[in-house]
Amino acid sequence: MDTGNLPELGDEVRSENPFREGNEFGEFNAQAAKIGESAYAGNCAACHGIRAMSGGLTPDLRELTEWDDEYYIGRVMNGTDRGMPSWKKSMDQNAMWAIRTYVESLAKPE
Numbered sequence: 001m002d003t004g005n006l007p008e009l010g011d012e013v014r015s016e017n018p019f020r021e022g023n024e025f026g027e028f029n030a031q032a033a034k035i036g037e038s039a040y041a042g043n044c045a046a047c048h049g050i051r052a053m054s055g056g057l058t059p060d061l062r063e064l065t066e067w068d069d070e071y072y073i074g075r076v077m078n079g080t081d082r083g084m085p086s087w088k089k090s091m092d093q094n095a096m097w098a099i100r101t102y103v104e105s106l107a108k109p110e
């Protein structure tokens, strides 16, 4: 997946979204959200819904707060045995955090 000019995060798994404003690479927030938007649409929307509106069959990713970063990355890397696929072979950390940044940019569910 093309993650544009985002700084390379490497293999060591972060426990916090580096692209969130105020964090290490917060200045890339807008760029990460944009890359995350297409990565989300191509890989996650089929199950988690267009613009993360889940419709209730899968968890609504907009409900995760900034305290859930570690939980988020663990789920995306490893998946679950209840239907969430593992992405660590097909996606790098940059793409995973870009998706997280995109979802954070969306309005929270009512």
Ligand code: HEC
Pocket: 040, 043, 044, 045, 046, 047, 048, 057, 058, 059, 060, 061, 064, 071, 072, 073, 075, 076, 080, 081, 082, 083, 084, 085, 087, 099
């Ligand atoms: C094949 C359908 C499917 C796809 C594709 C999918 N997911 Fe999931 N995801 C699920 C299901 C089902 C669960 C609930 C699993 C469970 O409860 O064990 C889930 C759970 C999660 C969770 C945990 C949320 C919570 O509140 O517990 C995260 C984070 C997540 N998915 C992120 C993603 C991301 C990011 C993508 C795209 C890279 C993605 N998922 C693609 C089906 C999918």
